Amino acid sequence: MTSANLFQYRPLMTDRAQANDMDAIVKQAFTRKSRRVAIVVCAALPAGGCDLSHFPVLDPKGPITLAERDFLLTAVVLMLVVIIPVFLMTFLFAWRYRSSNSKARYTPDWCYSAITETVIWLVPALIVIILGSLLWIKTHKLDPYKRIDASVRPLEIEVIAQDWKWLFIYPEQGIAVVNQLVFPSQTPISLKLTSDTVMNSFFIPALSGQIYTMAGMQTRLNLLADAPGRFSGRNAQYSGSGFSSQHFQAIAASPEQFEAWVAKVKQSPNKLDDATYRALAAPSSRHPVTYYSTVEPNMFQTIIMKYTGGHQHASHPARD
Numbered sequence: 407m408t409s410a411n412l413f414q415y416r417p418l419m420t421d422r423a424q425a426n427d428m429d430a431i432v433k434q435a436f437t438r439k440s441r442r443v444a445i446v447v448c449a450a451l452p453a454g455g456c457d458l459s460h461f462p463v464l465d466p467k468g469p470i471t472l473a474e475r476d477f478l479l480t481a482v483v484l485m486l487v488v489i490i491p492v493f494l495m496t497f498l499f500a501w502r503y504r505s506s507n508s509k510a511r512y513t514p515d516w517c518y519s520a521i522t523e524t525v526i527w528l529v530p531a532l533i534v535i536i537l538g539s540l541l542w543i544k545t546h547k548l549d550p551y552k553r554i555d556a557s558v559r560p561l562e563i564e565v566i567a568q569d570w571k572w573l574f575i576y577p578e579q580g581i582a583v584v585n586q587l588v589f590p591s592q593t594p595i596s597l598k599l600t601s602d603t604v605m606n607s608f609f610i611p612a613l614s615g616q617i618y619t620m621a622g623m624q625t626r627l628n629l630l631a632d633a634p635g636r637f638s639g640r641n642a643q644y645s646g647s648g649f650s651s652q653h654f655q656a657i658a659a660s661p662e663q664f665e666a667w668v669a670k671v672k673q674s675p676n677k678l679d680d681a682t683y684r685a686l687a688a689p690s691s692r693h694p695v696t697y698y699s700t701v702e703p704n705m706f707q708t709i710i711m712k713y714t715g716g717h718q719h720a721s722h723p724a725r726d
Contacts, residue, residue, distance in 0.1 A: 462612035467637065467658075468630045470548060470614050477544050484533050550617050551626045553594060560594035560628065563587070564706040567599070567606035567619040567641070569689035570648030575678075575701055581671045582678045582698040584686070588667050591634045591658040597627040602687055602709050607643035610656050616642045622713030631658035648691035655695075671697040678702060 466472040503510050553560060564575040575582045587610075589595050599608055601619040609616035614629040631637075641652040659667060674697035676682070682698075683705065702708075 467612040468632055470629055554628050554630050555594055558594055560596040561589055562596050565597050565599040567601040568687050569603045570652040570691050571693040572654045579668050582701045584696040585654040586695045587656045590661045590664040591631045594630050599625045600710050604645050606641045606645050609642040610637055610639040612637040634658050634660055651692045672699045674699040
């Protein structure tokens with residue numbers, strides 16, 4: 407190549423050099439930006455995970471869910487007694503018996519160790535025994551039919567699962583509400599539940615465990631909220647196309663707020679009689695909160711007997 411040709415190609419080489427420089431600058435900028443984004447994301451993920459309001463099972467608002475949360479954490483800690491050593495030994499054995507380690511003992515005829523057999527069987531057996539014992543104790547202590555405080559008269563509420571909504575009847579107040587459960591805080595609540603459709607599962611994660619509702623049968627659930635608040639309730643079992651919107655709000659209010667709410671419901675022009683109930687029981691999704699100032703007497707028992715051929719179901723009473 408002549409000097410003239412070199413002169414001719416110099417601008418092109420200069421452009422390429424500048425382009426390379428620009429690429430390097432852009433890559434460096436993106437690298438710095440990517441690092442900043444990664445740092446922000448890494449910092450945001452733990453912060454978001456610490457917001458326990460999204461995990462009501464780990465953020466209990468009542469004595470039942472507090473006891474269940476503590477039992478869950480106890481079970482996790484007990485199982486870590488096995489899980490942590492297994493992970494540590496996995497890395498330790500991989501490092502100890504690597505091909506380049508000539509100091510590792512080679513014992514191709516080894517087949518039995520009394521100490522090893524004892525540890526790998528005894529420790530899991532002890533954990534199963536401890537977990538089984540705790541589960542038996544907690545199952546009886548947290549029996550959903552058991553009153554939370556036998557010395558305090560609870561507020562009775564009847565719950566009917568429909569397609570795809572929840573009807574709450576307050577027999578003492580003579581009112582009913584769709585998709586809203588209001589009750590005073592620091593007061594035991596005793597729920598009687600049934601279903602006027604397929605099997606559903608009643609669940610307020612922040613306040614109680616889940617309990618099934620079945621047509622022709624009655625189940626019970628006792629719960630209590632430590633303080634006023636709003637909590638999400640839902641159907642925890644698939645029951646058809648409207649299942650995903652079968653939610654309701656559980657509102658723990660002060661005694662004064664609860665009395666004011668009852669007075670507000672009593673002013674509703676809606677009355678829940680047989681004709682109104684049949685229209686309400688028709689399948690509907692995302693049903694709005696609806697108040698009924700009066701309720702047909704014994705409606706809850708009538709719905710249960712509809713599936714038992716008129717025979718009274720032998721329901722289990724609440725246990726003290």
